[in-house]
Amino acid sequence: MRSNLLDEEKDPQAIAEFLKHVIPVQVDIENAASFDNLKAHLLQNPNPVRLFYLAVPPVFYAQVAGLLKEKQLITSNTRLVVEKPIGFDLPSSEIINDALADYFDEEQIYRIDHYLGKETVQNLLAMRFGNSLFERFWDAHAIDHIQISINERVGVKGRADYYEGIGALKDMVQNHLLQLLCLIAMESPNDLTSENIHCEKIKVLKALRPLTGDAVNKNSVRAQYVAGGLNDQVESGYLEDTELTQSSTETFVAIKAHINSWTWSKVPFYLRTGKRLSNQRAEIVIQFKDVSLNIYPDQLLQANRLVIQLQPEERLQLHMMAKDRESLATQLKPVILDLNFLEQKGSYRSFAYKRLFLDAVDGNRSLFIHRDEVAAAWQWIDPIAQQWQKSNDLHLYRAGTDGPEAADALIRADGREWFETTEE
Ligand code: BG6
Numbered sequence: 491m492r493s494n495l496l497d498e499e500k501d502p503q504a505i506a507e508f509l510k511h512v513i514p515v516q517v518d519i520e521n522a523a524s525f526d527n528l529k530a531h532l533l534q535n536p537n538p539v540r541l542f543y544l545a546v547p548p549v550f551y552a553q554v555a556g557l558l559k560e561k562q563l564i565t566s567n568t569r570l571v572v573e574k575p576i577g578f579d580l581p582s583s584e585i586i587n588d589a590l591a592d593y594f595d596e597e598q599i600y601r602i603d604h605y606l607g608k609e610t611v612q613n614l615l616a617m618r619f620g621n622s623l624f625e626r627f628w629d630a631h632a633i634d635h636i637q638i639s640i641n642e643r644v645g646v647k648g649r650a651d652y653y654e655g656i657g658a659l660k661d662m663v664q665n666h667l668l669q670l671l672c673l674i675a676m677e678s679p680n681d682l683t684s685e686n687i688h689c690e691k692i693k694v695l696k697a698l699r700p701l702t703g704d705a706v707n708k709n710s711v712r713a714q715y716v717a718g719g720l721n722d723q724v725e726s727g728y729l730e731d732t733e734l735t736q737s738s739t740e741t742f743v744a745i746k747a748h749i750n751s752w753t754w755s756k757v758p759f760y761l762r763t764g765k766r767l768s769n770q771r772a773e774i775v776i777q778f779k780d781v782s783l784n785i786y787p788d789q790l791l792q793a794n795r796l797v798i799q800l801q802p803e804e805r806l807q808l809h810m811m812a813k814d815r816e817s818l819a820t821q822l823k824p825v826i827l828d829l830n831f832l833e834q835k836g837s838y839r840s841f842a843y844k845r846l847f848l849d850a851v852d853g854n855r856s857l858f859i860h861r862d863e864v865a866a867a868w869q870w871i872d873p874i875a876q877q878w879q880k881s882n883d884l885h886l887y888r889a890g891t892d893g894p895e896a897a898d899a900l901i902r903a904d905g906r907e908w909f910e911t912t913e914e
Contacts, residue, residue, distance in 0.1 A: 641771045742894065789822055
């Protein structure tokens with residue numbers, strides 16, 4: 491049986507006990523004196539781990555941090571948790587990170603990417619670094635290409651103020667998709683310390699082959715949804731959702747990326763994300779190469795494929811060839827080794843934020859983002875965004891579809907196709 495909560499998290503008595511320790515205190519960032527009340531509460535406990543989670547827009551980070559400093563609330567045991575977006579390009583992200591650095595050491599800053607808190611994302615590391623099987627086959631000798639897709643059913647209704655002018659590249663690719671790419675492509679860290687994990691991820695981000703000028707047009711597709719629908723339900727387009735008459739903000743991106751390293755330079759990474767698509771699904775596809783020699787005359791052998799589904803299910807699927815047991819002849823057919831973690835006994839779906847906050851309290855930064863990762867990611871994203879501003883190639887796709895035809899053309903040009911999981 492799957493559940494979102496552990497038994498003790500559903501127990502009303504345990505919840506009541508927990509709530510006894512929750513003390514709401516209101517502060518106003520325009521009024522420094524209002525922080526005195528917070529200080530009074532915090533000083534009741536002499537040496538606590540203090541974790542400040544700023545659920546405010548980044549333009550206020552420095553002001554809040556300044557007030558915490560002024561009120562002497564920042565101790566060596568204090569941590570600051572902040573959310574994306576850390577800026578909208580490299581220079582703006584540096585301004586934010588510099589401002590935070592005025593008040594906190596890098597070791598005290600916990601930048602959240604909630605994808606890293608997802609159970610299957612952590613499982614990705616367990617799978618890669620806990621199995622010799624994958625260690626041997628994790629490079630260009632064995633792998634043909636990799637796809638990373640985050641498809642969303644939702645549109646941007648209600649989030650227009652944030653989304654307009656930001657778009658899918660900065661909202662999803664700069665952070666979530668590049669983080670997944672790091673976890674797939676990074677070398678094994680020497681140990682699980684956050685320093686070593688960050689170091690390996692930064693190496694990957696810095697090795698992303700820059701896309702500039704015409705290479706951007708050739709290797710990327712951007713698009714916006716227009717009215718459409720799924721299952722007879724009419725769904726509005728981006729312009730209606732944002733109440734705009736005109737916009738060039740993309741709600742869909744597909745990019746062919748490369749990593750300049752011995753391991754990966756010959757393996758394309760196809761990244762894709764979009765809103766108002768036909769399904770809600772995040773998955774990574776590792777497409778292995780064909781067997782060296784097909785010794786089965788007249789039979790088409792499908793190359794092995796490992797699918798790591800992050801959501802809606804948490805599962806691993808290994809697509810293989812096996813003998814067809816319904817045939818006496820040596821006939822092969824594709825079969826799937828399917829491991830659904832949520833169907834395992836005792837399994838429950840952990841919340842990404844639960845894991846991340848527990849880690850922050852424990853002082854474990856390995857699932858958080860180092861400032862150098864933020865910088866390296868923007869460094870790769872900025873020229874793409876700049877080129878898009880110059881070129882006018884915003885495609886359109888109907889809500890409820892799989893995105894624009896141009897995204898299919900991008901991968902088809904290499905003789906490949908997007909892989910969609912099908913239930914057995
Ligand atoms: C957020 C983006 O970071 O991630 C949203 O700002 C997006 O636009 C969301 O919808 C997707 O997260 P999840 O966990 O629902 O896949």
